Amino acid sequence: MFRSPFPRFIAALALSLSAALALAQTAAKPRVVILATGGTIAGAGATAANSATYQAAKVPVDKLIAGVPELTDVAHLRGEQVFKISSYSFTNEKLVQLAKRVSALTKDSDVDGVVVTHGTDTLEETAFFLNLVVHSDKPVVVVGSMRPGTAMSADGMAMNDEIHAGRDVAKRVNIKTNAFGSQWGPLGMVVEGQTYWFRNPAKRHTMGSEFDIDSIDKLRGLRSQGLQVVRSSRVGDGFVLRNSEQPDDKYDWVVAHDLNPQKAKILAAVALTKSSDSKELQRVFWQY
Numbered sequence: 001m002f003r004s005p006f007p008r009f010i011a012a013l014a015l016s017l018s019a020a021l022a023l024a025q026t027a028a029k030p031r032v033v034i035l036a037t038g039g040t041i042a043g044a045g046a047t048a049a050n051s052a053t054y055q056a057a058k059v060p061v062d063k064l065i066a067g068v069p070e071l072t073d074v075a076h077l078r079g080e081q082v083f084k085i086s087s088y089s090f091t092n093e094k095l096v097q098l099a100k101r102v103s104a105l106t107k108d109s110d111v112d113g114v115v116v117t118h119g120t121d122t123l124e125e126t127a128f129f130l131n132l133v134v135h136s137d138k139p140v141v142v143v144g145s146m147r148p149g150t151a152m153s154a155d156g157m158a159m160n161d162e163i164h165a166g167r168d169v170a171k172r173v174n175i176k177t178n179a180f181g182s183q184w185g186p187l188g189m190v191v192e193g194q195t196y197w198f199r200n201p202a203k204r205h206t207m208g209s210e211f212d213i214d215s216i217d218k219l220r221g222l223r224s225q226g227l228q229v230v231r232s233s234r235v236g237d238g239f240v241l242r243n244s245e246q247p248d249d250k251y252d253w254v255v256a257h258d259l260n261p262q263k264a265k266i267l268a269a270v271a272l273t274k275s276s277d278s279k280e281l282q283r284v285f286w287q288y
């Protein structure tokens, strides 16, 4: 069986496809589906010197898989091209479509795990969304890369070797290969194709989540729900405390705690599928 040591979470991994699949490596080869959405990991530049100038979302999933023949040593693979976009083109509709496909695959007894290849700009939002709404204990891994496979020193082999929780991970640097970090630290590492785990996510997620993509058809923004204000910080780390800098009770605002504004947007959109009550939204922000 294909089981990671901490199966019940959705991770955003700052590492390559091959390293991600090493997560799944057991005696029997796991059956893994790669859902390709585009991004730099599927990018192509004009020359090997073009590590930062290239076209994202060029290489189709089958070519991506064929480009790393060693993958078939560690898993039975098949790919599906879900989108071919840069990740800034992800919309709420696309998030729902992707999550429904991930959910369906995790329910398939012939599938042991799912890898989503994704552009890095909004990777953290998709990983957090899947973490909130996919009810499965099978591993779902979101991966990206900072350089296209055509570049010299492409980070298709490993990208800082770290495994991060989808809830906590954020893109912090947009030109270096150590682009991703979590203010509470990575959950583990991949070294020489082996995974090493050190932490478990503490917040509610996947099997412990009250949100399920199978019963969500549409995400709505705050405005269409009567406008709730969620207060988040543009500073990278730390958190917003209720009623500290602002009288949140008086204004009936919600605080995002340690979630950055882009993740607060995702959690608010998911929470609003159930309730638009500010106290209920605040409960969700404390728990997820």
Ligand code: ASP
Residues within 6 Å of the ligand: 038, 039, 040, 041, 056, 085, 086, 087, 088, 118, 119, 120, 121, 122, 144, 145, 146
């Ligand atoms: N613009 C690209 C994207 O987010 C960047 C990347 O993948 O690194 O799709």
